[in-house]
Amino acid sequence: MALIVVQGGQRLEGTVRAYGAKNSVLPLLAATLLPESGTSLLRDVPPLSDVHHLREILHALGCQTEEAGDGNLLLNAQHVDTTEAPAALVSKLRASFLVMGPLLSRFGTARVGLPGGCSIGSRPIDLHLEGFEAMGADIELGETYIDARAPLGRLQGAEITLRFPSVGATQNLMMAAVLAEGVTVLDNAAKEPEIVDLADFLNAMGADVRGAGSETISIYGVDSLHGAEHSIIPDRIESGTFLVAGAITGGDVLVEGAQAIHLLPVIEKLREAGATIVEEKTGLRVTRTGRLRPLDVTTGVHPGYPTDMQAQLTALLAVTPGTSYVTETVFENRFQHLDELARMGANVRIDGQTAVITGVACLQGADVAATDLRAGAAMILAGLVAEGETRVHAIHHIERGYVDIVERFRQLGANVHRTEGVRELQFK
Numbered sequence: 265m266a267l268i269v270v271q272g273g274q275r276l277e278g279t280v281r282a283y284g285a286k287n288s289v290l291p292l293l294a295a296t297l298l299p300e301s302g303t304s305l306l307r308d309v310p311p312l313s314d315v316h317h318l319r320e321i322l323h324a325l326g327c328q329t330e331e332a333g334d335g336n337l338l339l340n341a342q343h344v345d346t347t348e349a350p351a352a353l354v355s356k357l358r359a360s361f362l363v364m365g366p367l368l369s370r371f372g373t374a375r376v377g378l379p380g381g382c383s384i385g386s387r388p389i390d391l392h393l394e395g396f397e398a399m400g401a402d403i404e405l406g407e408t409y410i411d412a413r414a415p416l417g418r419l420q421g422a423e424i425t426l427r428f429p430s431v432g433a434t435q436n437l438m439m440a441a442v443l444a445e446g447v448t449v450l451d452n453a454a455k456e457p458e459i460v461d462l463a464d465f466l467n468a469m470g471a472d473v474r475g476a477g478s479e480t481i482s483i484y485g486v487d488s489l490h491g492a493e494h495s496i497i498p499d500r501i502e503s504g505t506f507l508v509a510g511a512i513t514g515g516d517v518l519v520e521g522a523q524a525i526h527l528l529p530v531i532e533k534l535r536e537a538g539a540t541i542v543e544e545k546t547g548l549r550v551t552r553t554g555r556l557r558p559l560d561v562t563t564g565v566h567p568g569y570p571t572d573m574q575a576q577l578t579a580l581l582a583v584t585p586g587t588s589y590v591t592e593t594v595f596e597n598r599f600q601h602l603d604e605l606a607r608m609g610a611n612v613r614i615d616g617q618t619a620v621i622t623g624v625a626c627l628q629g630a631d632v633a634a635t636d637l638r639a640g641a642a643m644i645l646a647g648l649v650a651e652g653e654t655r656v657h658a659i660h661h662i663e664r665g666y667v668d669i670v671e672r673f674r675q676l677g678a679n680v681h682r683t684e685g686v687r688e689l690q691f692k
């Protein structure tokens with residue numbers, strides 16, 4: 265199995281470009297199922313394994329996709345010939361379940377396998393299903409498949425208040441509503457930038473989605489949609505990861521394309537920790553010369569501190585003098601990386617939902633696992649400042665969400681490489 269090997273001690277310096285956002289491109293790919301005519305063009309599609317797997321699902325449904333160079337992807341769903349998304353493919357990633365909304369909206373029926381994704385909590389899909397039901401769908405839950413059908417042939421607009429502003433449920437229900445009969449109002453909707461990106465794409469296709477980015481989204485159903493062109497927003501989590509890399513190594517890194525407006529809580533916390541972050545014409549520059557300072561951070565839904573940037577921050581805090589507190593409120597099992605940091609000598613303990621991290625002078629290189637995508641990024645970050653060699657295993661998780669991570673860290677001066685064929689160590 266492949267692993268990433270990091271030799272600690274290099275100060276990172278240089279420029280890195282943010283790719284299109286993984287968490288935007290996945291719902292956008294699902295949305296391309298909606299139009300019955302025309303080809304869509306998505307720009308800055310990141311070449312990630314999650315994207316590859318979602319494209320496989322689109323192909324299984326009868327869509328055509330074609331790479332058109334420079335990160336452009338053409339998609340056509342005119343000839344969709346089945347509404348069954350195979351469980352074997354859907355189980356490879358979480359966002360695959362987002363094909364349910366578009367299929368149900370356009371065809372009034374869908375059979376979709378149960379989704380996979382990072383194991384960071386129980387991750388139910390009850391909010392998605394309750395929303396479809398409120399729009400008139402009958403839902404049948406099987407062991408590996410979920411069947412949904414609109415008995416009237418078309419979903420009906422409804423008023424839906426989400427118990428929690430779930431990103432995925434908001435996206436799935438928005439897509440279900442665009443071709444429904446009448447108006448759907450989603451209350452307590454998620455406000456993440458990826459929701460706004462999806463609404464912009466749907467509207468470019470001829471939908472009428474209003475209020476995305478606020479807690480109430482109104483979707484006025486239309487009769488048909490057409491293909492559209494859209495540029496994907498830069499990945500705020502990838503950008504944030506590189507900002508932490510600059511901060512942890514006391515470096516000077518410009519993240520091209522990083523948008524401050526999407527990263528406000530991350531910027532605020534990194535500044536509080538002692539980094540300098542400046543908005544430049546082309547992106548965000550991070551530098552740090554002074555000592556790191558401890559933090560008290562609580563994750564939350566947007567515009568709160570993103571849970572997807574929690575693990576990376578714990579790597580920084582592991583080498584920050586003093587005691588820091590990190591409270592995770594979005595996922596109930598998102599501290600697995602702390603055990604891995606502890607293998608490297610970090611002083612961490614978990615108290616309920618809070619990680620208590622007392623910084624150590626230096627971490628030690630070790631064999632560690634990428635227990636999930638962001639946990640893997642955190643291991644690389646820790647490895648950058650550890651004494652000796654850190655070998656990160658289970659890197660398929662990292663490759664779900666970071667494009668060419670090794671090459672891009674190398675360009676910034678990190679001593680890191682990817683190696684194949686080494687026996688996977690057993691982690692308890």
Ligand SMILES: CC(=O)N[C@H]1[C@@H](OP(=O)(O)OP(=O)(O)OC[C@H]2O[C@@H](n3ccc(=O)[nH]c3=O)[C@H](O)[C@@H]2O)O[C@H](CO)[C@@H](O)[C@@H]1O
Pocket residue numbers: 286287288290358359385386387388389390391392393428429430431432433571572594595596
């Ligand atoms: C592909 C993608 O975009 N993934 C992101 C998306 O995941 P995802 O869309 O899965 O995350 P959600 O916002 O839905 O989940 C947040 C919380 O709501 C709970 N929940 C969710 C749905 C549901 O039907 N019932 C329920 O209880 C989840 O278990 C979790 O505790 O948003 C998360 C929160 O910002 C991010 O960490 C993920 O990177």
Ligand SMILES: C=C(OP(=O)(O)O)C(=O)O
Pocket residue numbers: 287357358359380381382384572637638665
């Ligand atoms: C948890 C994440 O992804 P997913 O929802 O696709 O598992 C993530 O991007 O950090």
